[in-house]
Amino acid sequence: MAEQQRPFARGFVCGLLVALAVACAYLLFMQEEVDPLVKRGAEILKYGVPERGPAVHYLHNHVLAYDSAKRTPLWVAEHIKSKHLQGPADRKHSKFKPDPSVDPMFTAYDRDYRRSGWSRGHMAPAGDNKFSQEAMDDTFLFSNIVPHDIDNNSGFWNRLEMYCRDLTSRFEDVYVLTGPLYLPTQEGQQKVVKYPVIGENEVAVPTHLYKVVIAERTDTPISMGAFIVPNQQIGYYQNFTIFQVPIEDLEKSSGFKVCPHLDRSKTKNLCEVDSCKLRNRK
DNA sequence: CGGTGTAGTCAG
DNA sequence: CTGACTACACCG
Numbered sequence: 024m025a026e027q028q029r030p031f032a033r034g035f036v037c038g039l040l041v042a043l044a045v046a047c048a049y050l051l052f053m054q055e056e057v058d059p060l061v062k063r064g065a066e067i068l069k070y071g072v073p074e075r076g077p078a079v080h081y082l083h084n085h086v087l088a089y090d091s092a093k094r095t096p097l098w099v100a101e102h103i104k105s106k107h108l109q110g111p112a113d114r115k116h117s118k119f120k121p122d123p124s125v126d127p128m129f130t131a132y133d134r135d136y137r138r139s140g141w142s143r144g145h146m147a148p149a150g151d152n153k154f155s156q157e158a159m160d161d162t163f164l165f166s167n168i169v170p171h172d173i174d175n176n177s178g179f180w181n182r183l184e185m186y187c188r189d190l191t192s193r194f195e196d197v198y199v200l201t202g203p204l205y206l207p208t209q210e211g212q213q214k215v216v217k218y219p220v221i222g223e224n225e226v227a228v229p230t231h232l233y234k235v236v237i238a239e240r241t242d243t244p245i246s247m248g249a250f251i252v253p254n255q256q257i258g259y260y261q262n263f264t265i266f267q268v269p270i271e272d273l274e275k276s277s278g279f280k281v282c283p284h285l286d287r288s289k290t291k292n293l294c295e296v297d298s299c300k301l302r303n304r305k
Numbered sequence: 306c307g308g309t310g311t312a313g314t315c316a317g
Numbered sequence: 318c319t320g321a322c323t324a325c326a327c328c329g
Binding site: 114137142143144148149176178180184185188 | 318319320
């Protein structure tokens with residue numbers, strides 16, 4: 024029996040060796056042909072790739088990318104359903120504080136905002152997280168906060184956030200992407216980007232805020248709208264389509280593709296499908 | 306003493 | 318709902 028099995032064992036071992044040799048040759052080939060720049064790069068970056076923290080931060084009910092130079096988020100993503108909007112969570116129990124997943128060197132602190140003249144403005148709103156105190160507490164981390172004109176924050180912007188929540192009564196799923204922008208202005212012959220910084224840590228004050236809203240329900244094309252709102256006192260606009268912009272304009276300003284996995288040829292303008300009108304002032 | 310938590314006031 | 322601000326009790 025053992026005598027008869029030996030050729031099989033020999034064949035098996037040989038096959039294994041051949042496979043190993045092929046794999047090694049393939050790996051060497053790949054290294055030589057595809058990775059010369061990366062290989063040299065690894066030598067150049069002997070002491071490491073410059074590091075600014077996690078690319079994406081995952082919280083209980085929102086996801087964000089952080090701008091460690093400006094001490095604000097780059098974008099904050101949410102998925103709102105009506106079930107998230109009811110519950111016992113109360114902002115009285117939440118506290119503004121640094122996000123532990125952000126390096127202390129790169130975070131904003133409460134003292135930066137205090138007496139700065141700018142309010143601490145949520146990107147993912149606290150009111151979208153009534154269902155969970157944990158999720159609401161996460162929205163008070165400074166990774167979700169930008170310096171926001173207080174009149175705009177409690178006025179127009181608040182109404183815009185309420186509109187997004189109200190969408191869940193007409194759409195099953197609402198996806199929102201919110202963040203700050205630093206838009207140039209014309210100064211004589213040239214365009215310049217100019218924005219204040221506040222506090223010891225020089226937290227950047229955005230010139231504008233943006234919001235991308237995607238609303239979905241079965242048997243209706245996906246509805247999408249992008250809005251850019253100046254970070255200053257603005258009046259009450261019942262119809263906020265005046266702040267709507269082509270999504271490509273927002274992408275050019277922000278520097279990233281907003282929804283790379285969404286086929287835009289199949290989407291409809293949110294403001295044509297829904298009203299894009301805020302509720303009455305009182 | 307400086308932090309923390311709570312409560313209340315005020316305003317948009 | 319969105320905030321700022323103040324006062325006070327508590328604790329190590």
